[in-house]
Amino acid sequence: MTTAAAPQGRSAPGLDSDRFVLWVLGAAVVVPLIVFVVVPLVAILRLSFVTPDGLGLGNYVREFASPKFGRIVANSFSVSITATLITVTLAYGFAYALKRTTMPLKRTCGAIALLPLYAPSLVQALGILFLFGRNGIINRTFDLGIDIYGFWGIVIADVLYSFPHAYLILSAALAVADARLYESARMLGAGPARIFRTITLPSTRYGIISAVFVVFTIVITDFGNPMVIGADYGVLATEIYNQVSGQGRMELGAVIGVVLLIPAAIAVLVEKLVTRQHGAAIGENAQPLQLAPHAWRDRAALGFALLVCSAIAAIVLVVFIASFVTLWPYNMHLSFRHYRFEVQNGLAPLWTSIWVSLLAAGIGVVAAVAAGCLARWLKPLQANLLYFLSVLPAAVPGMVLGLGYIFAFNHPGNPLEFLYGTLLILAICNVYHYHAQGYLIATTSIGQLSRVIDETSMCLGAGRLRTLSAIILPIVAPAIVSIGVFFFVRSMVTLSAVIFLVTPATQLAAVSVLLLDDSGNSNQAAAFSVCIMLVVAAALGLFHALVWVFARRRPLP
Amino acid sequence: MTKLNVLTKVLCAAALLLGSGFARAGDITAYTALEEDDVKVYLDAFAKAKPGIKVNVLRLSTGDLIARILAEKANPRHDVIWGVALTQMVDPRILEMAEPYKPAGIDQMKQQFKDPAGRWFATTGYFAGFCVNTEVLKKNNLPMPASWQDLLNPVYKGQIVMPNAASSGTGYLQVVSILQMKGEEKGWQFLKDLDKNMAQYIKSGSRPCKMAATGEFAIGVSFAFSGVKQIMEGYPIKLVIPSEGAGYEVEVSMLMKTAKNKPDSKTFFDWLLTLDAAKLYGERAEMSSVPGAKATEAILKAGLPADVSTVLYKMDFDASSKNKDRIIAEWKQKIER
Known part of the structure; x- marks a missing residue:
């Protein structure tokens, strides 16, 4: 680390304005994190100590002493570790194929990989059951007697569910590289395997560790998939559901919510240990990697990518088809009858969802990129704290976060009480619910830029603000775009936290899907999900078209 | 386009984003676990009977709704709870939020469908x-x-x-x-x-x-x-x-002590016990406590008995x-x- 030396030779006024920029940026990042992450979590933490006899450890004792607790913890960890290993390996291979080979169909494959992000969770569960259920297509056709329910069902569903999250982070990591390193290695006689092991893997370790953390926390906090496909395989997240929704015992649910924060804390420690001696991959003289065609490698990459894509697409496609069928799987005639939605507000919640998602995309980009830049300029200790705060929300199950928001913002004493019941709080809740992913995409791309870039820029007299706007942001612009897209699509479909924040006037599309499914109209729920996916696809198309137009008008440096 | 025009638009957008989703004066807010399609039918009929009152409804599954009601207890946003499973509602933490009210016609109702203290009554089950x-x-x-x-x-x-x-x-x-x-x-x-x-x-x-x-x-x-x-x-x-x-199980309704619009809430509860409402219960619910509810042909054909008792x-x-x-x-x- 040589950061400390550079600014000293600079003139006093520049230093002051830089310090001011840092302070403003710091406040703009940290204050919202405290208000919208720490305060709700403290409310949950406090709740976990509330017993009928005042504050105490009673709830913890009661929960830990329950005979099944040990097994539920073990179940949670074995599902999460298995799914994490599979997902990160697959996603790394997939991102590598797309970013480091010259295979064809890259755009198509990249788009399909993101499908699970904008399919409501019900689509995933329905799709898997339509395909692999006891009465699913595969068992009906081949009479195999596959029983998908239980451990492997949860693993498969969660691999598909968390795949795009891992892919986004890993492709940000693999997108940038310094060609000179690869060239020198080749000239020194290193083979492809050795180059991969000694250059590619180490230079993407940020991304790998972030992806491991994100996937692990997504799987361990997910309760949708275990509910539908887990049968009697209990995990911590379903135990929260049992306590909170089954029995109205929020304080016991809070205890498990607190327990789930432990893996996040461990992950932060591990991350810091592994990346302690970090050197940035992208130096000040970095040359972008020129990919050369390579017949068998590109063919293998394409084969692998298509395999992954077809698994992902099959799930969504089967639900899409089923929504146009009279009565799956008994009457396969085409019909539009499921598209007459029998909910109070019809398709209106879809428009509310789009508003909320646009808001979340805007707020999310600013929050994640600002935090990513701040992390770059802070001293290690402060940076660690910021990292912890930023990724903490990933470890909080949506249900717990939603309850935390009620306790924090529905309180008459909270000056922000006016936010409760508005569209804005729904957007904010979505941003901080998925803050870790946005932050990690931002830091993965910003963190890979060499600090010498900052130092050089500052030595040449540019302040932080100018370094940021003229150098850093343009380089990471593609990552910024994908952060905005990420927050938009997640906000369109997420349910677990906002279900506690919607009001009669702020109904969301994902809630309509749940209500339809709840009242026994799963087919209408599937049809509504298809509408959501179409809107998201249209929005994404429009968005990419805009980016393309702007990129042509003012080419990026 | 004038500056004022732009300003108005910005203010409108802000109002939309910050506008609270909860009831205005003259409206009532109901939290319900009744089925979505049933809610629509009941409210359409109520709107015809009492055009002056608008019922804003938040519908969630029983478990999620109870969790939400308990979590919001510091500052309840709803006037009434409408049609939620009795076993969950008799939780003392919820009962203490009730304001006793006996709607017109409740004397006709059988004992097991109402609270002697008047804190709740059930129209369906x-x-x-x-x-x-x-x-x-x-x-x-x-x-x-x-x-x-x-x-x-x-x-x-x-x-x-x-x-x-x-x-x-x-x-x-x-x-x-x-x-x-x-x-x-x-x-x-x-x-x-x-x-x-x-x-x-x-x-x-x-x-x-x-x-x-x-x-x-x-x-x-x-x-x-x-x-x-x-x-x-x-x-x-x-x-x-x-x-x-x-x-x-019976689905009970309850008036909140903290209700912001008690008169209209009471009018709504009175209507829930009228013959108009009872006819709808016959079409939509598998059992009803209100005299006059009769199961429809389609429901009987699906296998429900004419006399549920x-x-x-x-x-x-x-x-x-x-x-x-x-x-x-x-x-x-x-x-x-």
């Missing part, structure tokens, strides 16, 4: 039923069950699903009705025997019926109306009401809510996997 997939039965050559006792037949092994009593109110209702019917000792033994045939305990009350409908399992133990819905949707389902008597097991609601914590703990220890 639901009861246990088995959703049996006739296609799966035929394919596996299985007999049609008629009672809880029939479900112990080893031929059904791995073909039955029922709700998890710890996470679903319907699940608890079924367990407690068996314990009350047979006495605790024999009841637990019965549940253990039933467990041998059980494929899964499902986390929601209506899902077992849906799983039977799509043919995942032969028999889904659920509540009767979810069976009726799947039949109307066209699935090969037959609704079986256990011959021992079906455990039932003949198939119900007379539940002791006091005992079932008082013992809830203990029974769920025991269920988790003895039965849950």
Whole structure:
């Protein structure tokens, strides 16, 4: 680390304005994190100590002493570790194929990989059951007697569910590289395997560790998939559901919510240990990697990518088809009858969802990129704290976060009480619910830029603000775009936290899907999900078209 | 475009984003667990009867709704709770939020549908039923069950699903009705025997019926109306009401002490007990406490009895809510996997 030396030779006024920029940026990042992450979590933490006899450890004792607790913890960890290993390996291979080979169909494959992000969770569960259920297509056709329910069902569903999250982070990591390193290695006689092991893997370790953390926390906090496909395989997240929704015992649910924060804390420690001696991959003289065609490698990459894509697409496609069928799987005639939605507000919640998602995309980009830049300029200790705060929300199950928001913002004493019941709080809740992913995409791309870039820029007299706007942001612009897209699509479909924040006037599309499914109209729920996916696809198309137009008008440096 | 025009637009956008989603004066806000399509029908009729009052409704599943009500307790946003399972509502933490009110016509209502202290009353209810997939039965050559006792037949092994009593109110209702019917000792033994045939305990009350409908399992133990819905949707389902008597639950309504619009809330509650409303209960609900409700042809055809009282097991609601914590703990220890 040589950061400390550079600014000293600079003139006093520049230093002051830089310090001011840092302070403003710091406040703009940290204050919202405290208000919208720490305060709700403290409310949950406090709740976990509330017993009928005042504050105490009673709830913890009661929960830990329950005979099944040990097994539920073990179940949670074995599902999460298995799914994490599979997902990160697959996603790394997939991102590598797309970013480091010259295979064809890259755009198509990249788009399909993101499908699970904008399919409501019900689509995933329905799709898997339509395909692999006891009465699913595969068992009906081949009479195999596959029983998908239980451990492997949860693993498969969660691999598909968390795949795009891992892919986004890993492709940000693999997108940038310094060609000179690869060239020198080749000239020194290193083979492809050795180059991969000694250059590619180490230079993407940020991304790998972030992806491991994100996937692990997504799987361990997910309760949708275990509910539908887990049968009697209990995990911590379903135990929260049992306590909170089954029995109205929020304080016991809070205890498990607190327990789930432990893996996040461990992950932060591990991350810091592994990346302690970090050197940035992208130096000040970095040359972008020129990919050369390579017949068998590109063919293998394409084969692998298509395999992954077809698994992902099959799930969504089967639900899409089923929504146009009279009565799956008994009457396969085409019909539009499921598209007459029998909910109070019809398709209106879809428009509310789009508003909320646009808001979340805007707020999310600013929050994640600002935090990513701040992390770059802070001293290690402060940076660690910021990292912890930023990724903490990933470890909080949506249900717990939603309850935390009620306790924090529905309180008459909270000056922000006016936010409760508005569209804005729904957007904010979505941003901080998925803050870790946005932050990690931002830091993965910003963190890979060499600090010498900052130092050089500052030595040449540019302040932080100018370094940021003229150098850093343009380089990471593609990552910024994908952060905005990420927050938009997640906000369109997420349910677990906002279900506690919607009001009669702020109904969301994902809630309509749940209500339809709840009242026994799963087919209408599937049809509504298809509408959501179409809107998201249209929005994404429009968005990419805009980016393309702007990129042509003012080419990026 | 003038500057003022732009300003107005910006202000409108801000109002839209910050505008609270809760009721304005003249409106009332109701939290309900009634089915979405039923809510729409009831409210359309109410709007015709009392055009001056607008009812804003938040609909969630029973468990999520109770969690939300308890979490919002510091600053409740709703005027009334409308149609939520009694077993969940008699939680003292919820009852203490009630403002006693006896709607006009409540004297006609049978005792088990109202609180003597006037804190709640129930207009509708639901009861246990088995959703049996006739296609799966035929394919596996299985007999049609008629009672809880029939479900112990080893031929059904791995073909039955029922709700998890710890996470679903319907699940608890079924367990407690068996314990009350047979006495605790024999009841637990019965549940253990039933467990041998059980494929899964499902986390929601209506899902077992849906799983039977799509043919995942032969028999889904659920509540009767979810069976009726799947039949109307066209699935090969037959609704079986256990011959021992079906455990039932009533859906209660409650006025909040903190209600911001009590007069209109009371008008709404009065309407819930009118003949107009009762006619709709006959079309939409499997049982009703309001005189004048009559089941429609379609519902009878789907397998519901004309006189529901003949198939119900007379539940002791006091005992079932008082013992809830203990029974769920025991269920988790003895039965849950």
